[in-house]
Amino acid sequence: MNITKWLIVIIILASTVFGLHSYKTSLKEAANAQAAMMPEMAATVTAVTVSNISYQKHIKVSGEVQAFKFLMLNNELAGEITRLNAASGRVVKKGQVLLELDHRDEDARLMAAKATLMLNQQTLDRNIELQKTRGISEEKVDQARAAVQIAKADITVITTAIDKKTLTAPFTATVGIHTLEVGQYLDKNSQVLELVGVNDFTWIDFNLPQFYQELDLASTVEISPINQDATFAASIIAVDPQLSRLSRHLKYRAQLPASTLALKPNTLVSVIVPIDKKSTVATVPDLAIKRDALGNYVFVLETGDNGTYRAKLMPVELGERQGDHVMILSGVEAGQLIANKGSFKLFPGMKVYLAEEADPAKTQAVAADVSAQ
8 A cells, every 4th residue: 555655656756857847848949949030149349450569668757957057157356337248038158248347446556556567677677787787785686576576466466356357258158137237236245147058958867766777878768848748869978976865866867959859957857768678569459458356358359150250258468558558468469350449248259240440530521521511
């Protein structure tokens, strides 16, 4: 009796399992049939070919334009300005008289000193003649000779004082803005004029931390003026022999022709300095990169059927960014076709159609025509 009951239970369970299996199989077949009737999912994207570029790692530091020559001209002696030949902002030549102070007193003393020298010289000449005939002692001749030397020294002192009241340009320079006027009295050791030397070159000084490799003389750096996109090549002409004790930076001086870039002294500029050797790396548009918590990827497009492609997810290692492109250190190679605009719609194995990317120039021309109408 018990065996019969167990057989009945087993038969019922087997029938139930067989029925469920048959039902599941029928559903799967129906789903497959329905899927076969539906078209495969696909997406349309633009594509770019991975290209290689020559790249050298750089850093950007601040630099300062230095004057070729700079001098704050002071007057050693006091006096009233009687001549002024240095207009603000004008270029003056080397040796040109810039400013002259009143030296009438010195002129009068100079005339007197010259007269004294003449008299003493005549006295010395007479004494020398008398000494030949034993008509005068040697002591008198020595005194006359000393008087001549003293008179010459007095003339030198007075002439030097006059020269000190006449300020001349020590080099060709541009005169700084000043408020000097003829008749103005200047006390001794006053700051009179600011002179900035004129040169055919522009000098830029900048500093690099000590952990960067030292640049060689004649190395090339790029100079970028503030608020400008243009860069200008400059050559290293001097390297400081020691590091700064405070910052542990090494100072450099770069030079470029003033005809290429003429800037005022103390102007701040950006200096783009190479800190590594040149290398060849792949580059792709930033739009082509898919980023998530697991890493960075691009979709490589592999040739499919009937002019279509298949998307293959490829992990990549990113480098630095330049404009709207990103350097790829590993993962893809030059010549590979990758999805660009619209790549966010893709998943691995998906069918892909390529769309032609609009030409910006043509788009602007069409927009201009529409506006004109």
